[in-house]
Amino acid sequence: MPYADPSTSIPMTGMRLEVIVCGMPDEDIDRAPVLKLIEPISFWGGISPSSGTLTDPRSRNHGRPIRGTALLVSELRGSSSGSSVLLELIFRGLSPAAIILDSPDAILALGAIVGREMGWKSPPILRLPVAGQELIADGTFVSITRDGKLTLLNGD
């Protein structure tokens, strides 16, 4: 899928994302690397809850860890056990710093909602439609404020 490279072609300042579920603690993220998933992913079966790595051998991201990333998800395939996988990643400290979805998803949101209720450090879940996701390249660094303002960081 072609997407614009913001470092060369688009003078980007920032984007406003909708906050679906806020993080725990609810605070700004100063710097996180973007991990961009082009292929649809199911958290159950697609991410190992014990190692926090992407497990689909057919994916170009196979084996990459998601911990601490701004995880950009273009399309979710929903096993209803996705909430359990996210909660386990949160519990083990292996979750992304933020999860950015094309559209709100109650199954993933539940993992974050329960993580927050358990008092564990939980990522915010935000919404950015694919058209907006296309402006963010894999491997770049971003900051995300607690109210959902995403900024591409330069000089990386």
Next chain:
Amino acid sequence: MGDYRGSLVTVRMTRLDSYERGLLEGAAGAGAALAMRVVVESARVLGATGLVPIRSAHIDSCLYHGDSGTLFAERLAGLGARVSVPTTLNVGALDLLHAKVARLDPAARAMAHRLMSAYVAMGARQTWTCAPYQAGHRPAAGDDVAWGESNAVAFCNSVLGARTNRYGDFLDICAAITGRAPQTGLHLPQNRVARVLIDATGVPPAFWRDDAAFPILGAWLGRAVGQQVAAIEGIGHPTEDQLKALGAAAASSGAVGLFHVIGVTPEAPTRAAAFGNSPPESIIPLDLAALAKTRASLSTVDRMAGDPIDAVAVGSPHLSSDELRSLDRLLGHRQCSKPLYACTGRHSLDALHGEGVIERLRGRGVTVVVDTCIVVTPVLPAESGVLVTNSGKFAHYARPNTGYDVVFATLSECIESAVRGSLHLDPDDWHAT
């Protein structure tokens, strides 16, 4: 472009009545308040304007995925939460009746057991099955319920006509405790109307006599329609077990939560009723070529008759008592030379009590797996191999969850293969018609 603005969804408030507000404020204890916070937050995410009272629940969260799920269930139970509606439990990670079946390490086994115990402590029935609808849990048409487990959801909506969304882990138990679910999706009649017509009248009727026909149709349907509600025409009058196989395959290959079979399922007595008196938005003709292609795609390896196999598995969804009787009849007096796993629930063992079916199957080398199944916990003997199955759902999940490659086959081919110890394939009689 400077500022990119995603299309913002207006966050609507979820309206609560006084009972619901009371739960939130702790009127029924801290456990119910926690459950209500989860329900209300989910409703907000889903954009639901209110909550709907539910009459029953089926819980999928009792399957062990890691210690966090156990800690959450124990938090709820420890805070005094109890289910407020009749509630059944899906499979766990252990066969509680046969301790050696699941090969979990001791720490995981202990946590899986604690998880299952916490749900029992909250008052759920120990059904431990993905086919609760064959274990006496049958809500009436039009009832709002909160069910988890994708095949159970598809059956509940499609075959029983009760109304549920695909409830994810944690929301299922929180709905059972509070008696409320977000009022959205398939709880709303307008979302239950078919949009897509599947015209199967071009498929030779002999195809539907093949016992693999319905999982194949289901796998095709899930891929063809995803989350859209479809109505299928021209597949005759499938039995309940065939509809079960159709729904399970559709719900694993796509996000199908509801389908209609015109003239068969309760919301589709006629084509007009299925479509709410509107014309279909689209019509997809189904033919034998598409079904043959789907059938081939359910196998992950190309194997010829006579090739070696390592194991055979049937029973996803869990086998009904009728299906266990068929297995017994087809196996006859022969002994399995490769492991044959038959996954089922306690309800089927109870229904067959005194018939000798289970005893005969075990005597011929069949491993009857109860309370759990081969794709959710380590049961298969090795880390890889070739598995023969007649289940569309096992075909979907066996490779990622067990490491085994899959050969999809009919029930009789499965049994012949287990007896011979090598792959047996019957000629396709529907190809001749």
